[in-house]
Amino acid sequence: ANAVSAGMRDNPAKPGEIGIQGRTAPTGATVQSPDPVVHASTVSEAHGSAKTGEEQPVLGANALAASLDRVRADDSDQALTSNQGVPVSDNQNSLKAGLRGPTAMEDFLLREKITHFDHERIPERVVHARGSAAHGYFECYKALTELTCAAPFAEDGKRTPVFARFSTVAGGAGSADTVRDVRGFAVKFYTDEGNWDLVGNNIPVFFIQDAMKFPDLVHALKPEPHFGMPQASSAHDTFWDFVSLMPESTHMLLWQMSDRAIPRSYRMMQGFGVHTFRLVNADGASVFCKFHWTPKAGTHSLIWDEAVKIGGADPDYHRRDLWEAIEAGAAPEWELSLQVFSEDEADGMPFDILDPTKIVPEELVPLIPVGRMVLNRNPDNFFAETEQVAFCTAHIVPGIDFTNDPLLQGRIHSYLDTQISRLGGANFHELPINSPLRAVHNNQRDGMHRQTLNRGRVAYEPNSLGGGCPFQAGAAGFKSFPQPVDGDKIRAKPEKFADHYSQARLFWQSQTLTEQLHIVNAFRFELTRVQTPSVRQRVVSLLVNVDPMLAQQVADGLGFDVPEAAPVLVDGQPEYSASPALSLTAYPGETGIATRRVALLVADGVDGAMVTQVYEHLLQQGAVPRLVGQKLGAITCSAGKPFQVEITLSAAPSALYDAVVIPDGEQATTLLAADPLVAEFVRDQYRHCKPLLAAGSATEVIDKAELPDVLPNGDEDFSLAVGEAGQLPELLQQFAEALAGQRELGREAL
């Protein structure tokens, strides 16, 4: 029994955190990988370690826990030392010549400490600077050897360790989580055959078709260079100026203006590899492939007003949500599905599969579920893991290959390149979070911060002095798919790339009415922030080609007439029928009310028995109830023992909860109904389309907030569970059903 089972402190998934005894790697999470390739090298096979013999971690077993344990530091029971390991007697006073005299130049301890501090920062990512990450594993349902020889798909049930980082794109590292933006969805698979990075987004298409345009796109999106504003927002002139001149952006703009860009949680968004990739099997046969991640918790988004309020109340909202869910043991999960199609099928499609502004509709090529990703362990150290992790689209493994998508081709260069300045040199692959589980053997040497102690005199190939090692892996190594290439060297693009609107229309037509309303409102908001009238007009002229009604509604909000449509460059655009899978309502989720945050508004005189009943009911189903009061401290109950208020209305406003319960209690109702903060709380819950439950006298709080009791269309509002105290069981059931599903968007008058 180690410290974990003794119930000491902290997370059992992190052995390194609990002292020396706890440092044995835990079992679970990964299957034993095949034996490492052992050959005539004298270098240790242990992952990046110089140890030999018995102490070596077993390669592949509990792979990541073991390799990261090597560098975990635990200060329990330890004396302070300098970076040279010298014990430090006094960490409070610098060395001075006399009590009031100057500090001595020789104070190496002061100088070391300050110097290190002065260099603590590294450049933030040029895009996706703000992110949060977690460890976990990918589990393949069935071997996919017919399609690919990629290691994660080699056996039924095989588990491969992963590290996933979610991010916003535009904002700096300290910006708010809930801004309107695309979200990054990057997964590093530590496979038996090296690292595979699937660096995707939560939106399946991109703004531009060619990497040549990426620096311009990002310059337009980022804060304007003269005054450094706005932070983490596309709602400004330069972004819309650029995209209005770049009609290929139109499809992505519709996604970006949809609720996809304000997810409720990283755990509740889809992920997409975006590009068409190739799968290659052991015989060298290849198919095209698109990667899709679907969250088990369903796809859920915030309401814009709510997102703005959360930005102020808790800028770390998504980071906290991911962290807390994992700490609580509610490991988020996604299913990985593939769309697989042949070269011939691709040729017959009405769009070019190399064009990253197009999706392959599910109606054309269905999704095949192939595995699941579970994120079950938070990082030990934000900087060492989440910040230093280096995702590169160039990181692929045998069985996976690129296509000629010109955006992907440029990315293959960009990611490797950016890590060199971001992480300070060419050895960033040696950082523990980046190093592959399969031992690295090559003749690359030296450079800043080199850690590997490459042994022997040979650092070239071919050689005879090193027995020819490391030798080429031959058939067992990565081989590029031998795709035939011909054609003139040319700066141009295929004709099908010029159809910019038909899939934008497909997306628009596949949205529910409220989703469409949100898109219109988002365009109106962003373009209202734009100051230049001609830019606004140009954007609307793109929208005319998508749907005249959309253009009309946006133009109405901006106070001008619909302009002429932007020129359409292709004849005969393909017609698509609506694809229900493109609506967020397509994935309500399978996890019920688990992890949903519920506020119980309480004040003196509340019915304590009811509070306990509701609280326990919610806890049992995995929800996160919180007693929210007007001030901290104990409150007396009409029945039962006093409760401690957990948080106050002003410290945790309405936007931070998925639902609210107002329990019975005459005196409590009088106190709550008189408080304007309570009225605001309840109104925001209503306005953000969330479930409310009020029992007994508490219905007065609802009345006071003047909430309509039916939907604008006259239907019953199922998310408003209001009734007698004696009806609590039925009210709770109704409330929980509403909370588990999609929000009651019908409250928004159309």
Ligand code: HDD
């Ligand atoms: Fe990118 C980071 C996703 C196009 C250049 N990108 C980055 C990250 C994600 C994406 C998720 C953050 C990874 C992390 O968490 O560390 N990027 C995409 C997607 C794209 C895309 C889905 C289109 C399909 N990106 C793209 C292009 C280029 C880049 C066309 C350049 C030619 N992206 C970068 C970068 C970043 C980056 C500058 C910044 C930090 C980093 O790489 O590590 O190299």
